[in-house]
Structure formats: structure tokens, C-alpha cells
Amino acid sequence: MASLIGIDVGGTFTDAVMITNGVIERKGKIPTNQDDILNTIISALDYLQISKAKNIETITVSTTLVTNAIMQKDLPEVELILFPGTGMKLSSLPWPVDYSVLTGVLDYRGRVVVPADQSEWQTLAEKLNKQSVKPLTAIVSKFSHRNNVFEEQLAAYLHREVPGITTALGSQSGQANFYRRSLTTYLNLAATELFQNFAYQLKMAVEARGCRAPIRVLKADGGVLPLAKIRPVESIYSGPAASVLGTLAQSNPEESYVVVDIGGTTTDIGLVLSGSPLISTHGAQIGPFLTNVRSLAVRSVSIGGDSAVCLDQGEVMLAEYRLGPAYCIGGISPTPTDALRYLNLTDYGDLQRAEEALGMLLPENQRTASDLRRTAEIIVEKMVEKIARAIEQLLEEWKTEPAYKVWEVIHHHDDFKFYIQLSGGGAPGLEAALEDRMKLRTVLTEFSEVSNAIGAAMAKPTFSWTLHLDTKFSIYRIEETGEQGIWTGPKKPHREVEDFLKELAQKQAVGLGIETDDLEKEIFDYFPLVENYHTVGQIVKGAMHVPPGVIGRIRS
Amino acid sequence: MNKTGIIFFPAFDWSLGEFHPEREERLLYTQEQIFEEGIMDLPQVRQYSPGVADLFDVLRTQAIFPDLQQHNLDAHLIAVGSSLVLGNALMKKEITNGFALVRPPGHHSGATVWGNRGFCTLNNEAILINVLRAKYGIKKIAVIDTDVHHGDGTQDIFYHDPNVLYISIHQDGRTIFPGTGFTEEKGGPNAWGSVLNIPLLPGVGDEGFLYALENWIMPAVEAFKPDLIINSAGQDNHFTDPLASMNVTARGYGKITEMIKPDLAVLEGGYAIEGALPYINMAIFLALAGEDYSGVVESQKPQNTEIGGDTIRSFLTDLKRTNKAVRPSWVFRKEQFLPAGDWVYSEKSIYYDTDGFKENRKEYIRKCSHCGGTVLMISQKTSAFQKAVLARIPFEACPDCEQAGYDLAETFKKLEKTVLLQNQLRDQVHLWRDGREVNPFGG
Numbered sequence: 001m002a003s004l005i006g007i008d009v010g011g012t013f014t015d016a017v018m019i020t021n022g023v024i025e026r027k028g029k030i031p032t033n034q035d036d037i038l039n040t041i042i043s044a045l046d047y048l049q050i051s052k053a054k055n056i057e058t059i060t061v062s063t064t065l066v067t068n069a070i071m072q073k074d075l076p077e078v079e080l081i082l083f084p085g086t087g088m089k090l091s092s093l094p095w096p097v098d099y100s101v102l103t104g105v106l107d108y109r110g111r112v113v114v115p116a117d118q119s120e121w122q123t124l125a126e127k128l129n130k131q132s133v134k135p136l137t138a139i140v141s142k143f144s145h146r147n148n149v150f151e152e153q154l155a156a157y158l159h160r161e162v163p164g165i166t167t168a169l170g171s172q173s174g175q176a177n178f179y180r181r182s183l184t185t186y187l188n189l190a191a192t193e194l195f196q197n198f199a200y201q202l203k204m205a206v207e208a209r210g211c212r213a214p215i216r217v218l219k220a221d222g223g224v225l226p227l228a229k230i231r232p233v234e235s236i237y238s239g240p241a242a243s244v245l246g247t248l249a250q251s252n253p254e255e256s257y258v259v260v261d262i263g264g265t266t267t268d269i270g271l272v273l274s275g276s277p278l279i280s281t282h283g284a285q286i287g288p289f290l291t292n293v294r295s296l297a298v299r300s301v302s303i304g305g306d307s308a309v310c311l312d313q314g315e316v317m318l319a320e321y322r323l324g325p326a327y328c329i330g331g332i333s334p335t336p337t338d339a340l341r342y343l344n345l346t347d348y349g350d351l352q353r354a355e356e357a358l359g360m361l362l363p364e365n366q367r368t369a370s371d372l373r374r375t376a377e378i379i380v381e382k383m384v385e386k387i388a389r390a391i392e393q394l395l396e397e398w399k400t401e402p403a404y405k406v407w408e409v410i411h412h413h414d415d416f417k418f419y420i421q422l423s424g425g426g427a428p429g430l431e432a433a434l435e436d437r438m439k440l441r442t443v444l445t446e447f448s449e450v451s452n453a454i455g456a457a458m459a460k461p462t463f464s465w466t467l468h469l470d471t472k473f474s475i476y477r478i479e480e481t482g483e484q485g486i487w488t489g490p491k492k493p494h495r496e497v498e499d500f501l502k503e504l505a506q507k508q509a510v511g512l513g514i515e516t517d518d519l520e521k522e523i524f525d526y527f528p529l530v531e532n533y534h535t536v537g538q539i540v541k542g543a544m545h546v547p548p549g550v551i552g553r554i555r556s
Numbered sequence: 557m558n559k560t561g562i563i564f565f566p567a568f569d570w571s572l573g574e575f576h577p578e579r580e581e582r583l584l585y586t587q588e589q590i591f592e593e594g595i596m597d598l599p600q601v602r603q604y605s606p607g608v609a610d611l612f613d614v615l616r617t618q619a620i621f622p623d624l625q626q627h628n629l630d631a632h633l634i635a636v637g638s639s640l641v642l643g644n645a646l647m648k649k650e651i652t653n654g655f656a657l658v659r660p661p662g663h664h665s666g667a668t669v670w671g672n673r674g675f676c677t678l679n680n681e682a683i684l685i686n687v688l689r690a691k692y693g694i695k696k697i698a699v700i701d702t703d704v705h706h707g708d709g710t711q712d713i714f715y716h717d718p719n720v721l722y723i724s725i726h727q728d729g730r731t732i733f734p735g736t737g738f739t740e741e742k743g744g745p746n747a748w749g750s751v752l753n754i755p756l757l758p759g760v761g762d763e764g765f766l767y768a769l770e771n772w773i774m775p776a777v778e779a780f781k782p783d784l785i786i787n788s789a790g791q792d793n794h795f796t797d798p799l800a801s802m803n804v805t806a807r808g809y810g811k812i813t814e815m816i817k818p819d820l821a822v823l824e825g826g827y828a829i830e831g832a833l834p835y836i837n838m839a840i841f842l843a844l845a846g847e848d849y850s851g852v853v854e855s856q857k858p859q860n861t862e863i864g865g866d867t868i869r870s871f872l873t874d875l876k877r878t879n880k881a882v883r884p885s886w887v888f889r890k891e892q893f894l895p896a897g898d899w900v901y902s903e904k905s906i907y908y909d910t911d912g913f914k915e916n917r918k919e920y921i922r923k924c925s926h927c928g929g930t931v932l933m934i935s936q937k938t939s940a941f942q943k944a945v946l947a948r949i950p951f952e953a954c955p956d957c958e959q960a961g962y963d964l965a966e967t968f969k970k971l972e973k974t975v976l977l978q979n980q981l982r983d984q985v986h987l988w989r990d991g992r993e994v995n996p997f998g999g
Binding site: 089113146179341400405539 | 564567588605631847849851852991
């Protein structure tokens with residue numbers, strides 16, 4: 001029987017599971033060493049004893065490697081070259097990195113309005129040659145997702161003139177907008193070497209343990225891709241995606257619910273609509289970088305079982321940080337976990353120490369049982385309130401998603417009957433309080449403590465192919481892959497466009513190791529191009545997805 | 557820095573016909589442009605989700621004849637509803653200004669509606685204005701209509717309303733649809749001067765528009781002291797527009813917006829979907845958000861000669877003189893069915909170009925020195941010989957005008973098949989069919 005392995009690298013702990021035929025065969029938690037993510041993962045694999053396992057189908061990791069490197073500014077410098085064309089001033093948006101600007105204007109259909117100025121390119125090449133031996137260069141033009149001509153020509157030029165250069169083009173992740181595409185291209189290029197080293201060493205380490213299973217990486221949108229195929233920047237924020245998928249693997253596939261995963265320092269909240277995780281309409285933001293990385297719609301609240309509880313002018317407050325573990329398990333600061341322990345809502349930790357922790361928040365003469373109890377209740381109420389507000393915000397975000405068609409507005413939100421699916425360390429103690437506050441049935445996820453690792457192990461590969469076809473100019477583009485090619489079909493196509501995209505998706509899916517059995521088609525939009533009362537072509541927009549989801553369900 | 561709200565609702569699945577200027581891809585390139593520019597990522601920008609207007613809000617302002625059920629209003633209700641979402645956000649101080657970038661447009665749709673005209677069925681701005689008055693108690697509102705076509709529908713709705721200043725600057729009605737908007741049209745007997753029309757020669761560009769704004773429009777707005785300014789932001793004064801002959805640029809629209817400083821801008825017309833809309837929408841939006849719009853440059857260059865300089869200055873000086881010299885002249889009528897008071901009579905014929913039929917309307921307004929005056933409109937769709945009546949008791953109506961409204965409804969429900977009473981004073985609407993009061997919203 002083949003086994004699935006899932007590893008989720010968290011801020012404090014790394015969770016690991018081995019699942020065989022829907023049954024959890026092995027599970028555990030080891031401390032995360034933030035300075036050595038690679039060895040943390042390898043230790044987790046050793047904990048699962050992969051060298052003894054006979055038949056491992058896949059190993060999936062959800063890793064904070066790239067997230068950490070970006071947040072700690074631990075990435076090499078990238079030269080960002082922009083063709084901003086006309087329109088909004090670059091300075092209107094905050095750019096967290098330096099850039100230089102070249103001449104050249106494209107319009108919204110990718111037509112060249114002002115050609116590039118090659119004399120500028122020579123100056124650029126000279127500068128790059130002086131600056132660095134192996135410069136990393138990200139080249140992005142406005143509307144390059146409609147026509148990558150400037151990007152490709154400049155890249156070709158620089159490869160001739162600047163030995164050792166590495167280039168990355170904005171059109172390779174061809175979604176709007178220019179600003180996010182620029183920063184995403186920058187981050188992806190900056191993280192490439194780090195990620196490749198990690199990938200290589202992880203593969204070697206796994207092979208050294210006699211395991212030949214393919215290694216996959218979880219993405220922010222809840223999908224997985226093979227280690228060698230993923231764009232490094234897509235591995236950011238896979239933790240919250242893992243929580244949502246983990247819950248998905250432990251619930252009824254038809255239901256709609258809010259996922260609440262209470263960790264030590266943060267609580268992640270996600271939304272599942274009739275078994276499908278909600279995808280955010282915006283790309284992920286990481287530190288000061290807005291990206292076009294597709295992600296699940298999730299909210300992270302800086303509150304968890306280990307959050308420090310302090311006094312502010314005599315009032316009990318929850319801090320947005322932790323000071324080590326809960327007092328009742330040997331920490332130094334009172335935490336929500338101590339409050340839960342004192343109220344007997346959990347049996348985790350020492351009751352005596354929990355009482356001491358709460359006492360620290362009260363004057364000596366007010367440490368009666370009823371005072372302590374009241375203090376504990378206030379802590380729990382405050383925590384639940386914070387989580388409840390974040391749930392309400394996420395539901396509001398979902399309800400106020402933009403819509404661009406009459407149909408979408410009229411049929412905007414069918415009535416979903418939500419409940420709350422609660423997981424994580426602090427979860428059991430908060431079940432009743434959260435249910436009471438939200439007036440929603442609240443259910444504990446069974447394998448709460450390793451839910452994220454289950455999510456990683458059971459995640460399905462996902463991919464999207466978004467087509468933009470302009471038959472007047474006979475050009476098609478696939479936004480996610482950056483592919484731009486010649487359309488040889490008719491000027492006013494119909495069904496053949498869908499077949500064209502389907503065939504293309506199926507062919508590329510094979511290369512990505514993705515099965516396309518459940519390829520989902522979005523409604524295609526056909527816009528007639530009218531000139532002088534004649535239709536001269538069409539713009540067709542459409543997409544096919546392998547949606548996020550899980551392989552099977554966990555059996556208890 | 558302004559906090560600017562935006563609703564982008566391109567209605568990609570709604571059109572008036574395959575070759576019609578008002579078709580699905582009208583905002584397609586605008587979408588490409590504004591999405592690629594990343595305007596939704598500007599820190600001061602908040603994108604709102606489209607809304608659907610309540611039918612009550614429609615009937616408070618417009619009489620939909622013969623009844624609501626005879627019209628397919630889905631797309632129109634979303635265009636109105638989206639304007640209302642931004643209106644509410646403004647009132648809650650979530651935003652300092654907003655842009656409803658929506659289809660379909662509305663400013664040709666008037667007080668009585670039998671169908672679609674000038675691509676409009678419901679009047680987005682007018683419904684919005686009356687919601688702001690009814691729900692938030694806003695007293696005085698100025699509308700500045702910068703569409704190339706005269707906003708005859710908006711003018712019609714507020715013609716007798718002294719608390720709404722309607723200003724339209726447009727290409728002369730003798731050369732373009734809808735053939736109205738002359739400077740002699742200055743408002744009804746109780747609202748004389750609350751309408752200002754500035755018809756321009758074809759060929760005027762940025763210079764002429766900005767001159768008119770600076771020397772005529774903005775001083776008129778300042779004198780009126782409105783609580784709110786709404787811009788009917790039509791974009792067909794652009795030099796590439798296929799239906800009009802003006803020479804305004806995208807940056808000119810940016811400057812216009814900067815001068816008007818509208819609290820809310822609502823998209824109206826503009827049919828150069830490639831040459832103009834992507835750029836003008838950007839420029840207006842950036843101006844609202846307080847950002848530099850000088851980089852918004854069309855890929856085409858103006859080809860026609862612009863009417864500017866002394867020509868436009870002396871033209872506008874003459875026009876202003878003409879406008880000042882106009883004196884009101886009213887026709888008073890006594891009819892059996894009219895309650896006590898002096899009633900001014902007028903009539904008009906309204907052509908519905910989309911469906912090709914005519915409405916003839918007789919209009920009686922009660923002359924009143926205390927309020928806007930109750931209005932009676934007897935309307936007939938000529939092709940179908942259908943008649944319907946609207947009686948309107950205005951906001952802040954005086955007791956005599958209020959009573960006149962009830963008396964008119966009482967009289968006409970026995971005489972005509974369809975009678976609608978808009979009681980803006982008490983925020984109610986009533987509908988009678990064949991003498992019996994029915995639910996105006998169906999069901």
C-alpha cells in the first residue's frame with residue numbers, strides 16, 4: 001500500500017504525517033529550526049522513518065524557506081529594469097526596491113506605440129558589466145502579458161553583451177498588474193538560487209535514505225507542484241493553505257465552513273464553499289511586496305495559545321507576540337493556554353502553574369477563586385472576540401468580491417449554511433466560546449494537531465490556464481505560463497477555442513505531473529471586435545483550472 | 557491624499573446589440589488599462605462590489621410605465637445600485653470621493669420612462685441624488701454633466717427642483733442627439749435658474765472646456781453652495797469619439813475633474829472604446845485619487861482643428877450674455893382636474909431612439925413660493941395609445957402642494973389606467989391600476 005507523506009514547517013513546530021490508504025500511520029511534531037529549514041525537514045522525514053517505509057508515493061512539503069528569506073531580507077540584489085510606458089506614474093505606488101527605466105510603450109492590446117530605444121541598452125549593459133560578475137536581472141514591461149517583445153529583445157541583447165547574466169521576464173508570470181508582476185518577477189529571481197540549493201539537497205537527502213518518491217511543494221493556492229517545476233515565490237504562505245486542505249481532508253466534501261486553525265502565535269482563518277476553498281481575488285502580499293502569486297483567501301490573526309497576556313492600566317490585554325510557551329508548561333508569561341487550563345477547558349499543562357499565571361495578573365488581595373476565574377474568562381473572551389472579528393472580515397471580503405457581469409451580481413451569493421471547523425493546539429478549549437459568539441455550530445477537527453501536515457500530504461496538484469486570444473492580431477497568450485503564440489484558427493471562433501485551450505492544458509499538465517481528469521472550465525467571454533460596423537475579429541477570454549482540493553479523505 | 561472609492565462594473569454580458577456602440581466590450585480595454593496599471597493597489601483606493609438598486613429607490617425618482625414588470629432592468633439596476641454603494645460609502649465617510657465606472661449609462665432617462673433612449677433606461681445620478689436626500693437629509697446638490705450629449709433626462713427630472721442645480725456643457729443640440737440643452741432652458745417656474753446649459757460649437761477642446769469651467773460653471777456652483785457635487789462623467793468629448801465632434805484629451809478630462817472636484821463621478825457616455833475610454837477613465841480616476849495624471853497619453857494624436865483661443869472666449873462671452881438675458885415666460889392653465897392654485901402648463905415630445913417610438917407628455921406644475929411645487933405629468937406612448945399619469949409631491953413640500961398631490965392622485969385613479977404618486981415628502985410611492993391601488997413592485 002502506497003503512503004503519502006506530508007511535512008508542514010511552522011513557526012514553532014514542524015508537523016509530519018505518513019498516511020496510508022487514508023489512515024494516519026505515523027504522526028509527530030518536532031521543533032522548527034528557523035535557521036536550518038532543510039535539516040528540520042530531513043529530521044521530520046527521519047522521525048517518520050522513511051528509510052524503512054517500502055512504498056512512498058509522494059513527499060509533500062509546505063515550507064517557510066522563501067517566506068523567511070524575503071522577510072529577513074536575506075536574498076541577493078536583483079537589477080529591476082522596467083518599461084513603464086505611459087499612464088500612472090511609477091512613483092504613485094510604493095516600490096520596496098530600486099529600479100531603472102527604459103523607453104518603449106505598448107498599449108493594452110500589446111501594440112507597440114513607441115519602440116524601444118536601443119542606445120539606452122548599451123549604457124545598461126556597460127553598467128551591468130561593471131557592477132557584478134553574474135548579475136541577476138528582472139525585465140518587466142507594462143502590458144508584457146499582451147506582448148513580450150521588449151522583454152525578449154532586451155534579454156537576448158543582454159545575454160550577448162553581459163557574460164554570466166541571468167534574466168527573468170515579467171511575461172513569464174503573465175497576469176496583470178504591472179506593479180505586482182514586476183515585484184513577483186524580482187522576488188522569484190532573487191529566491192531562485194536559494195530554492196534550487198534547497199531542492200537539490202533535499203532530493204539528495206531523501207535519496208540517501210533509499211527513497212525515490214517524488215518530492216512536491218505546497219503552494220499558497222493550496223495546490224502542489226514537483227520540486228523542480230515550482231517557481232520559488234509560489235511557495236510563500238503555504239501554511240494557511242495547508243490548514244484549509246487539512247480540514248478539507250477531514251470533512252464532508254459537499255459542506256461549507258469556516259476553517260479556524262489556532263496555533264501557538266497565530267490563528268489562520270479560511271473559507272470553504274461547498275467543498276472548494278475560496279481563492280483570493282488579489283495576489284498574496286509578503287512584507288512590503290505585493291505579488292501576483294495566487295493564494296487562498298485566508299486571514300491570519302496574531303493571536304494564539306501562547307500569546308503573552310499582560311496588564312495595561314489594570315486591564316488584561318492580549319499581546320500580538322509570544323514570550324515562550326505557556327506558563328503552565330514551564331514558560332515565563334501568562335497566556336490564553338493558562339486561562340483554558342485553569343477553566344479546565346483543556347488538560348494540557350499544569351493546573352497549579354496555570355493558577356499562578358493568572359494570579360500574576362491580579363493584585364495579591366484579589367486572587368480569590370472567583371477573581372481568578374473571572375480573569376481567565378476575560379482572556380478567553382478577548383481571544384474569541386479577536387478571532388470572531390477576523391472571521392467576520394473574511395466573510396465580508398467574500399461577500400464584497402468584485403463582479404463584472406450582470407449574471408454574477410444577480411446570482412452573487414447563494415445561501416451557504418456555514419459552520420466552523422476548528423483545529424490547532426488551543427482549539428478544544430475554545431469550541432464552546434466561539435460557537436456562542438459566532439452563533440455557528442462549531443466542530444473540532446479530529447487530527448487537529450497535525451492538520452497542516454495532513455493538508456500537505458493530501459493536496460492535489462493544481463494549475464490554471466488563462467487564455468487571452470486576439471484573433472484580429474492572431475495572437476494568443478497563456479497568462480500563467482507566459483506562453484505567447486500564433487493563432488491559426490478562425491477570426492470568429494467558438495467551440496474550437498475551448499478545445500484549443502483544453503488540448504494545450506492537457507499537454508502541459510503532463511509535463512507538470514498533473515492529472516487533468518477534473519479540469520474545470522470557466523465561462524468563456526467572446527468580445528466582438530467591431531470596426532466600421534463590421535466584426536473584424538474577437539477577443540476571447542477564458543480559463544481552465546485544476547482546482548485546489550485533496551486526494552480522498554482521512555479515515556479515523 | 558484622497559480616499560477614493562471605485563466600482564468597476566463593465567457588464568460584460570449585457571449589450572444593446574452586436575454592432576451597437578453600447579455593447580459588451582465597451583469597457584474591455586478600460587479594464588485592461590486600469591487593471592494593468594494597478595490602480596486598485598494604490599493605498600488610498602478602495603474597490604467596492606457592485607450593488608443592486610432597490611425598486612423603491614427607482615420609483616421615488618422615475619415613473620416606470622406602464623409598470624416595472626414590462627422592462628428588463630437587471631443591468632440598469634446594477635449600474636444604479638453601484639452608484640448607490642459609493643453614495644453610501646461617501647455618507648459613511650469611508651471615502652472622500654468615488655467613481656462609479658459602470659455600464660449602462662443613464663442621463664437621457666427622464667421623469668417618465670417607457671423604454672430605453674440614448675442607451676439609458678434608469679437615471680443613475682438622479683436616483684442616487686434622491687437617495688442621498690431621502691436617506692441622509694442632504695439638501696442641495698449640484699450636477700455637472702460633462703458628457704458631449706445634453707443630459708436631457710437628468711434635466712427633466714430636476715427641472716422643477718430648486719435644490720438641485722443641473723449644469724450641462726455639451727455639443728450644441730442642433731448638431732447632435734438629443735437635440736436639446738439650449739441656454740434658454742433654465743428651469744421651471746419654482747426653480748428658475750437651477751438649470752444651466754452651455755451648448756458648444758463642434759470642435760472645442762481642452763482650452764474651451766477649461767475656460768467655461770473656470771469662468772462660468774464653477775462660479776455658478778459656488779454661488780449655489782451645494783452640499784455635494786456629482787459629475788456625470790461622459791467621455792465622448794474626446795477627439796476620437798465616433799458619435800461626436802469635440803477635441804478634448806484624456807489629460808483635459810483629468811484637469812476638468814480636478815477643477816470640478818466631484819464628490820462622486822458616474823460614467824455616462826463615451827464610445828471610442830479603444831481611443832478614448834481606457835485613457836480618460838484612468839485620468840479621471842487618478843485626478844480623483846489625487847495622483848499625477850500627466851503621464852496618461854493616448855496612442856493616437858488629435859487630427860482635427862481645435863476651436864480655441866479668442867474664438868471660444870468670445871463665443872462663451874456671447875452665450876453667457878444670451879443666457880443672462882433670457883426671461884421666464886409661463887403659460888398658465890385652468891383645468892377641471894387641477895386642484896386650487898396657479899398651474900403652469902407645458903408639453904413635450906420625447907423620442908425613444910433605441911426602440912423607435914414617441915412619448916407625448918403634458919405637464920402641469922403648481923406655482924409655489926414655499927416649495928418646489930407639485931407636478932402632474934400625463935404621459936402617452938403614442939404607438940400603443942397607452943396613457944399613464946405621474947403625480948409628484950416634492951421634497952419639503954408645503955401643505956398646499958402636498959394636498960394637491962393627493963387630490964391629483966384621487967382624481968386620476970378614476971380617469972386613467974395607470975397612476976403613480978411619488979410622495980417625496982413622506983418618502984412613499986403609490987400605484988393605481990384601473991382605479992385600484994396595487995403593489996408597485998409586483999407580487
